[in-house]
Amino acid sequence: MEKEQKQFYERLEQKGVSRRDFMKFCTFLTATMGLSSSFVPKVAEVFAAPSQRPPVVWLHFAECTGCSESVLRSMYPWIDELVLDILSIEYHETIMAAAGHQAEENLQMAMKKYAGKFICVCEGGVATKYDGGWGKVGGQTFLEIARDVVPKAAATITIGNCSSFGGIQAAAPNPGGYVSVEKATGVKTLKIAGCPPNPVNFVGTVVNYLLLGKLPALDELGRPLFAYGKTIHDQCPRRAHFENDEMVTEFGSEEAAMGYCLYQVGCKGPETYNNCPVVKFNDGTSWPVEAGHPCIGCSEPNFWDTMTPFYEEL
Amino acid sequence: MRAVEDAVGVTIPDNARIIRNLLHGAQFQHDHIVHFYHLHALDWVDVVSALKADPKKTASLSENVSNAPWGGSAYYKNVQQRLQTFVDSGQLGPLNNAYWGHSAYNLPPEANLMASAHYIEALRLQAKAARMHAIFGAKNPHLQSLVVGGITSVRDLRPDRIAEFLYLWKETQDFIKNVYIPDLLAVASFYKDWGAIGGTTNFMAWGEFPQSSAEPQSLYMPRGTIMKRNVGGIKMATQDKVTEHVQRAWYEDGKNLHPYKGETRPLKENPDYRPGGGKYSWFKAPRYEGASCEVGPLARVLVAYANGHKDVVPLVDGTLSQLDIPVQALFSTLGRTAARGLESVAIGNAMEGWILELVGNIKAGDTKTYQSWDMPNSAQGVGLNDVPRGSLGHWINIEGGKIGNYQYVVPSTWNLGPRDEKGQLGPVEEALIGTPVADPKRPLEVLRTVHSFDPCVACGVHVIDPDSNEVYKIKAL
Ligand code: SF4
Ligand code: SF4
Numbered sequence: 208m209e210k211e212q213k214q215f216y217e218r219l220e221q222k223g224v225s226r227r228d229f230m231k232f233c234t235f236l237t238a239t240m241g242l243s244s245s246f247v248p249k250v251a252e253v254f255a256a257p258s259q260r261p262p263v264v265w266l267h268f269a270e271c272t273g274c275s276e277s278v279l280r281s282m283y284p285w286i287d288e289l290v291l292d293i294l295s296i297e298y299h300e301t302i303m304a305a306a307g308h309q310a311e312e313n314l315q316m317a318m319k320k321y322a323g324k325f326i327c328v329c330e331g332g333v334a335t336k337y338d339g340g341w342g343k344v345g346g347q348t349f350l351e352i353a354r355d356v357v358p359k360a361a362a363t364i365t366i367g368n369c370s371s372f373g374g375i376q377a378a379a380p381n382p383g384g385y386v387s388v389e390k391a392t393g394v395k396t397l398k399i400a401g402c403p404p405n406p407v408n409f410v411g412t413v414v415n416y417l418l419l420g421k422l423p424a425l426d427e428l429g430r431p432l433f434a435y436g437k438t439i440h441d442q443c444p445r446r447a448h449f450e451n452d453e454m455v456t457e458f459g460s461e462e463a464a465m466g467y468c469l470y471q472v473g474c475k476g477p478e479t480y481n482n483c484p485v486v487k488f489n490d491g492t493s494w495p496v497e498a499g500h501p502c503i504g505c506s507e508p509n510f511w512d513t514m515t516p517f518y519e520e521l
Numbered sequence: 522m523r524a525v526e527d528a529v530g531v532t533i534p535d536n537a538r539i540i541r542n543l544l545h546g547a548q549f550q551h552d553h554i555v556h557f558y559h560l561h562a563l564d565w566v567d568v569v570s571a572l573k574a575d576p577k578k579t580a581s582l583s584e585n586v587s588n589a590p591w592g593g594s595a596y597y598k599n600v601q602q603r604l605q606t607f608v609d610s611g612q613l614g615p616l617n618n619a620y621w622g623h624s625a626y627n628l629p630p631e632a633n634l635m636a637s638a639h640y641i642e643a644l645r646l647q648a649k650a651a652r653m654h655a656i657f658g659a660k661n662p663h664l665q666s667l668v669v670g671g672i673t674s675v676r677d678l679r680p681d682r683i684a685e686f687l688y689l690w691k692e693t694q695d696f697i698k699n700v701y702i703p704d705l706l707a708v709a710s711f712y713k714d715w716g717a718i719g720g721t722t723n724f725m726a727w728g729e730f731p732q733s734s735a736e737p738q739s740l741y742m743p744r745g746t747i748m749k750r751n752v753g754g755i756k757m758a759t760q761d762k763v764t765e766h767v768q769r770a771w772y773e774d775g776k777n778l779h780p781y782k783g784e785t786r787p788l789k790e791n792p793d794y795r796p797g798g799g800k801y802s803w804f805k806a807p808r809y810e811g812a813s814c815e816v817g818p819l820a821r822v823l824v825a826y827a828n829g830h831k832d833v834v835p836l837v838d839g840t841l842s843q844l845d846i847p848v849q850a851l852f853s854t855l856g857r858t859a860a861r862g863l864e865s866v867a868i869g870n871a872m873e874g875w876i877l878e879l880v881g882n883i884k885a886g887d888t889k890t891y892q893s894w895d896m897p898n899s900a901q902g903v904g905l906n907d908v909p910r911g912s913l914g915h916w917i918n919i920e921g922g923k924i925g926n927y928q929y930v931v932p933s934t935w936n937l938g939p940r941d942e943k944g945q946l947g948p949v950e951e952a953l954i955g956t957p958v959a960d961p962k963r964p965l966e967v968l969r970t971v972h973s974f975d976p977c978v979a980c981g982v983h984v985i986d987p988d989s990n991e992v993y994k995i996k997a998l
Binding site: 259260262273276277279280281282285286287290291294295296297299301302303304305306307309310312313316337338339340341346382402403457458459463464466488489490492493494495497498499500503518 | 555559560563568603607610612614615616617618619620641644645647648649651652654655656657658659660661662663665666668670671673674675676677787789790791792794888889890891892893963964968
């Protein structure tokens with residue numbers, strides 16, 4: 208363990224990441240997860256030397272791969288560490304080197320070898336009309352795959368709005384009868400909501416699992432409370448403008464340049480539970496309201512139907 | 522967005538145009554790096570063979586061919602050890618069960634180790650490069666600062682934000698020039714035979730990066746079509762010549778329609794794969810003047826080359842002479858993969874000028890990023906551009922202030938679309954004909970050509986070998 212930890216820090220330093228930066232990140236993640244600061248060294252341990260890498264089976268259904276792309280942007284831990292050193296990604300259509308029959312074999316082998324022990328991550332909605340015929344991989348429908356794999360997992364994380372709530376293809380009139388993975392399988396899933404979600408919320412959930420051996424506390428929709436416990440509105444730096452009735456009424460206006468509240472140009476922050484204002488995206492670079500754009504409510508169920516028109520006041 | 526802007530008749534401010542170009546330029550840099558290293562490299566690079574490499578020799582190879590900022594035998598020893606630990610763990614994860622050891626892998630172990638190390642470096646670099654999007658676009662993926670009429674991130678037109686962008690741009694462009702291109706050339710030199718495999722016939726590019734409000738005249742990557750590989754006979758491309766054909770796709774049969782009149786009527790059934798004369802694809806078949814066309818980096822580079830583009834011509838000529846291959850070799854899998862790298866250099870370089878232009882505007886007091894507009898009762902509009910994977914067009918009819926009809930024809934529809942009513946093949950279908958396959962059960966060579974198109978489709982491509990008549994299902998990702 209110690210030797211591995213030493214190697215880990217050496218590697219970090221080679222990359223120009225100091226031990227201090229790394230501990231700073233662990234503190235950030237620990238805080239994001241809502242754990243007390245005494246957990247910081249333990250969080251660091253999870254990244255430095257996992258004893259056995261937990262097997263992950265990542266399924267793609269009807270989606271745009273935006274959620275996988277989002278996880279690829281993870282900077283602490285770097286995505287190569289997630290893939291090579293922390294997790295064991297047994298099956299993932301986009302990143303695995305195998306293709307065709309060999310790829311499908313990987314899925315079957317992982318399910319056998321790790322029955323009841325693997326984490327299943329699902330991305331995308333599941334078609335149910337026409338025997339699920341509108342979505343297939345290798346001749347098998349998404350519906351068949353989901354019903355086969357998900358019940359065999361130790362836990363299933365649905366990443367993104369599509370697998371969590373059906374997503375864009377489930378928006379009215381939903382011609383293919385798309386539903387969430389939970390609806391398709393009858394198995395309760397942990398939902399990392401968003402379109403796509405912040406990778407920090409996915410990593411935080413995984414760390415919680417590795418650290419405490421269980422999934423984090425959830426809200427009634429199945430979203431982890433550490434990330435989805437408060438509204439955007441309650442954490443928004445523009446909130447004072449809202450209270451003072453200082454409103455942007457048109458993009459490109461004086462008020463927009465002054466950073467006033469975006470409520471009247473359609474901000475859905477008051478009805479959206481997520482932590483964007485606090486953790487921000489891409490290593491804390493920005494988030495929609497900071498970039499002058501209203502929140503569109505992407506972490507809420509059926510937001511394509513319930514939060515549109517995006518540019519009209521709630 | 523451009524389709525709606527065309528329909529409502531709004532011209533976006535100069536700054537909005539520049540910022541969109543910068544965001545899109547960053548998208549090209551990012552996507553092409555990820556495609557080369559993470560979605561395509563393992564078709565050419567055997568990671569398992571890298572374990573046999575001599576780190577010392579790898580270090581000198583890498584010093585010879587690339588200007589990578591990392592290297593040395595200690596570095597390569599470290600990477601090799603990490604791979605070895607990974608393999609020894611018995612948990613091969615994403616590397617499990619691939620075509621390692623296949624006879625079509627040509628690289629020596631040292632080149633495999635060098636490329637594997639850069640695969641890992643590129644994973645990190647792409648996460649950094651994506652931050653360019655967050656600076657003016659809130660986040661990546663799925664940017665959220667673009668609106669009809671311009672952009673919303675007016676408060677980010679600050680010196681510190683622009684400097685941050687410039688810094689990330691430089692780091693990314695350095696990687697492209699010092700690592701990506703040298704790797705591309707090094708790998709290509711072992712696979713020159715792929716300059717005669719996987720080519721297609723017709724090419725179309727809408728072009729991208731308007732340098733003023735005049736389109737298509739001011740596009741940095743120009744618009745045009747090249748038919749029957751006749752580079753000298755290049756013509757301007759116009760949107761009215763596009764039709765979509767559904768006879769072989771899982772849609773109700775109908776006429777060949779222009780997108781303004783386009784219909785999307787999927788079959789209300791569990792669709793059957795019916796090769797031979799029947800329907801077999803979720804893609805419609807787009808055609809330009811009735812012809813199937815390849816879109817993407819190769820089409821763009823050919824169109825630019827034919828136009829005598831000042832930045833693209835020397836890049837192409839230099840590469841051909843360095844690899845010692847003829848111009849004809851561009852019409853191939855190798856040419857497609859090389860074109861992707863070359864346009865990354867050209868577009869990435871051009872971005873620097875755009876950043877300076879933006880700075881100049883702000884200095885002169887121009888911070889306008891949005892133009893207001895009114896929704897007409899009825900109107901029609903088209904937006905044409907080129908994204909990393911190829912030509913993208915959106916067509917909208919506005920009726921009663923709402924969407925009456927909306928159709929888009931996307932790059933992967935052009936490239937992966939099925940046959941049409943005349944039996945004309947789609948580009949990927951055409952490119953695969955004649956691919957040498959050493960082992961039909963492990964068709965690595967097929968993956969090379971399919972992946973070279975950067976297909977955006979998490980679905981099955983069905984390949985039939987005309988000799989053995991065996992049907993293989995190959996996942997194209
Ligand atoms: S939830 Fe959003 S980002 Fe994720 S796959 Fe669906 S549409 Fe894409
Ligand atoms: S910008 Fe949105 S989230 Fe922020 S205060 Fe205004 S309404 Fe609330």
